[in-house]
Amino acid sequence: MTQAAVRDEDAAPERSLLARVAAADRPTLALIGVLVALVVANGLIDRNFLSLSQLRNTLLVTAPLALLAGGQTLCMLTGGIDLSVAMTATAAAYVTGVQSADGPAVLAIAAGLLVGVVVGLVNGLAIGVFKVNPLIMTLGMSGILTGLLTVGSQTFLGGATRMSELVLELGGGTIVGPIPWNLVVWLLLGGALVVGLRRTGLGRLIYAVGDNRVACRLAGVRIWQVETAVYTLCALLAAVAGILIGGRSGSVDLQLAGSYLLPSVAAAVIGGTSILGGIGGYTGTILGALILAVLDTMLNLLTVDEALKQVLYGCIILALSWAYARGTASA
Amino acid sequence: MATATATTRPLGPAAGRLARRHAWTGAVVTFFVLLLAWNASQTRNFGAFEIQTLLASTLPLAYLAMAQSVVVIGGGIDLSVGAMLVLINCLSARFMEGTDLRGSLLVAAGCLAVAAALGALTGLVITVSRIPDIIVTLAASFVWGGAALFVLHTPGGGTSTGFQALVLGSGSAWWPALLCLLAPLLLVWAPLRRSRTGIAVYALGSDRNAAYLSGVDPLCTRVVAYAVDGLLCGLAGLATTAFTAGGSPQSTIAMNATLNSVAAIVLGGVALSGGVGGLMGPVFAVWCLYLIPNIMLGLGVDPSYGEVVKGVVVVLVVLAGGLLRARRNRAP
Numbered sequence: 101m102t103q104a105a106v107r108d109e110d111a112a113p114e115r116s117l118l119a120r121v122a123a124a125d126r127p128t129l130a131l132i133g134v135l136v137a138l139v140v141a142n143g144l145i146d147r148n149f150l151s152l153s154q155l156r157n158t159l160l161v162t163a164p165l166a167l168l169a170g171g172q173t174l175c176m177l178t179g180g181i182d183l184s185v186a187m188t189a190t191a192a193a194y195v196t197g198v199q200s201a202d203g204p205a206v207l208a209i210a211a212g213l214l215v216g217v218v219v220g221l222v223n224g225l226a227i228g229v230f231k232v233n234p235l236i237m238t239l240g241m242s243g244i245l246t247g248l249l250t251v252g253s254q255t256f257l258g259g260a261t262r263m264s265e266l267v268l269e270l271g272g273g274t275i276v277g278p279i280p281w282n283l284v285v286w287l288l289l290g291g292a293l294v295v296g297l298r299r300t301g302l303g304r305l306i307y308a309v310g311d312n313r314v315a316c317r318l319a320g321v322r323i324w325q326v327e328t329a330v331y332t333l334c335a336l337l338a339a340v341a342g343i344l345i346g347g348r349s350g351s352v353d354l355q356l357a358g359s360y361l362l363p364s365v366a367a368a369v370i371g372g373t374s375i376l377g378g379i380g381g382y383t384g385t386i387l388g389a390l391i392l393a394v395l396d397t398m399l400n401l402l403t404v405d406e407a408l409k410q411v412l413y414g415c416i417i418l419a420l421s422w423a424y425a426r427g428t429a430s431a
Numbered sequence: 432m433a434t435a436t437a438t439t440r441p442l443g444p445a446a447g448r449l450a451r452r453h454a455w456t457g458a459v460v461t462f463f464v465l466l467l468a469w470n471a472s473q474t475r476n477f478g479a480f481e482i483q484t485l486l487a488s489t490l491p492l493a494y495l496a497m498a499q500s501v502v503v504i505g506g507g508i509d510l511s512v513g514a515m516l517v518l519i520n521c522l523s524a525r526f527m528e529g530t531d532l533r534g535s536l537l538v539a540a541g542c543l544a545v546a547a548a549l550g551a552l553t554g555l556v557i558t559v560s561r562i563p564d565i566i567v568t569l570a571a572s573f574v575w576g577g578a579a580l581f582v583l584h585t586p587g588g589g590t591s592t593g594f595q596a597l598v599l600g601s602g603s604a605w606w607p608a609l610l611c612l613l614a615p616l617l618l619v620w621a622p623l624r625r626s627r628t629g630i631a632v633y634a635l636g637s638d639r640n641a642a643y644l645s646g647v648d649p650l651c652t653r654v655v656a657y658a659v660d661g662l663l664c665g666l667a668g669l670a671t672t673a674f675t676a677g678g679s680p681q682s683t684i685a686m687n688a689t690l691n692s693v694a695a696i697v698l699g700g701v702a703l704s705g706g707v708g709g710l711m712g713p714v715f716a717v718w719c720l721y722l723i724p725n726i727m728l729g730l731g732v733d734p735s736y737g738e739v740v741k742g743v744v745v746v747l748v749v750l751a752g753g754l755l756r757a758r759r760n761r762a763p
Contacts, residue, residue, distance in 0.1 A: 247735055
């Protein structure tokens with residue numbers, strides 16, 4: 101019935117502000133609808149799901165995924181993709197873990213973040229300045245990091261990886277009630293992303309580069325600077341996410357964040373960010389990450405086995421992006 | 432380089448492109464020969480056995496690189512190749528267990544039919560839904576991975592020794608693996624490439640709109656490309672079954688295989704933008720990527736650095752290719 105109302109407004113020569121907002125945010129509203137439906141379904145399956153402790157668990161899982169997907173969103177908005185986020189996160193967590201064993205916690209975290217910045221700078225400069233295809237560059241970077249970590253874990257990064265109390269608290273600790281610490285980290289960075297994309301010059305340039313690269317170049321935009329900034333930010337967010345994941349699990353291995361790579365792309369896509377660039381935003385990605393996390397919980401609650409879980413996961417990603425494509429095509 | 436293309440330009444864009452394509456394949460083949468010679472000089476009594484090992488252990492990835500090439504030439508990308516490999520690997524390992532050679536071959540034929548059908552279905556969904564290839568195949572990779580777990584919960588299954596010998600050869604007999612590699616090239620790809628549909632695949636990859644306006648049917652073309660992709664992934668799965676004598680439904684295998692296939696096609700001269708490249712270049716690239724860790728082992732370097740070197744090589748090759756292209760465009 102709301103759709104009918106919107107359509108009526110469309111037909112009218114002068115559309116009211118409310119109808120325009122509703123039309124522009126229709127995909128977001130639909131995503132919220134899907135999320136609410138999933139939460140209600142979860143509540144029906146298991147009454148405990150709506151409890152505070154379960155809410156806390158869901159948020160704990162969502163925060164790192166949403167951060168990784170945030171970086172992915174930035175890259176996808178410029179028309180690129182970052183396939184090295186998972187390995188960057190793992191590397192950052194690993195370095196933090198090793199440094200934590202002998203040294204102050206803050207320095208260890210700084211070392212982990214530095215890994216992210218270096219990886220992102222290399223990615224960004226190669227893609228922006230040397231025009232390497234983003235898919236290949238980040239794929240190569242992923243391989244390079246895998247190799248370095250495999251060797252490093254036996255030589256220069258050897259020794260115990262034990263997360264410090266600070267990291268453990270950040271990754272899995274609770275402030276009050278259902279609110280974990282990592283939610284605070286996510287809210288700060290996520291808020292900065294949402295505002296930054298909408299209100300700052302860089303944010304607008306990111307959309308512009310993804311929308312029409314040639315026009316940007318002709319307008320005097322230094323595309324390489326935008327791309328370098330985007331891939332550096334993406335890797336930095338990945339490093340933060342990696343440290344949070346490491347803090348939650350308490351120990352670090354080389355497979356720590358591997359399972360987050362495809363969901364990070366999926367969350368951005370479900371949230372309506374186009375893989376071709378220029379369309380989307382972080383609010384959608386947040387909803388996408390929440391939907392994936394709630395979906396994951398639901399499949400766990402139903403105690404479906406891993407096989408069916410993966411099949412359903414794939415089908416739902418496909419169904420959501422199909423519905424999204426149809427929705428935007430008709431709009 | 433710039434002068435070379437300048438002289439070929441009067442021959443027309445088609446001839447120029449042909450020359451460039453062969454130039455890249457030639458470079459990859461030369462690179463492979465150099466690496467092979469280096470590796471041979473490190474190994475005492477380098478001979479048929481080493482060749483057999485090379486061919487047999489790279490057979491799955493070589494098929495997979497060919498599969499990825501077909502799709503990328505057609506202007507898409509398939510992130511589900513690895514998952515399809517794992518699915519067919521599990522399917523065949525489960526049903527081949529305890530059969531003789533004839534039974535195994537029947538199962539293999541069935542698996543290939545399933546793989547081609549699933550590939551065609553992927554192509555159909557991509558065309559009908561108009562979602563980018565990368566998203567559909569990403570979703571498909573979850574579905575195939577789940578299906579593989581459904582078929583085989585834990586690593587297991589088996590195959591017949593006759594099937595293993597037929598596909599990979601035994602001892603130092605290297606020609607069965609080579610024949611198996613060449614069979615789909617000669618029986619499927621060579622006729623297809625010369626047919627209307629094959630040319631349509633290249634056309635669709637070069638310029639989707641121009642192809643559509645010249646009467647190429649996108650639906651039919653993409654379904655055929657993805658069906659061939661599925662068939663080749665199926666072969667990769669069967670080769671894995673023969674090589675490991677069992678099935679393993681681990682998603683990390685799928686992930687690594689997919690990433691390696693993309694790296695191999697880029698090294699092999701298939702442009703990610705579509706419409707350029709062939710199937711032989713990627714196969715040689717797979718062999719090169721296999722030899723790099725071996726050579727490093729021979730040099731006494733930790734072979735784990737092989738991943739680092741592979742990554743650097745892939746990035747540098749793409750970088751060099753991009754620079755050459757930029758210089759060519761700048762040349763009058």
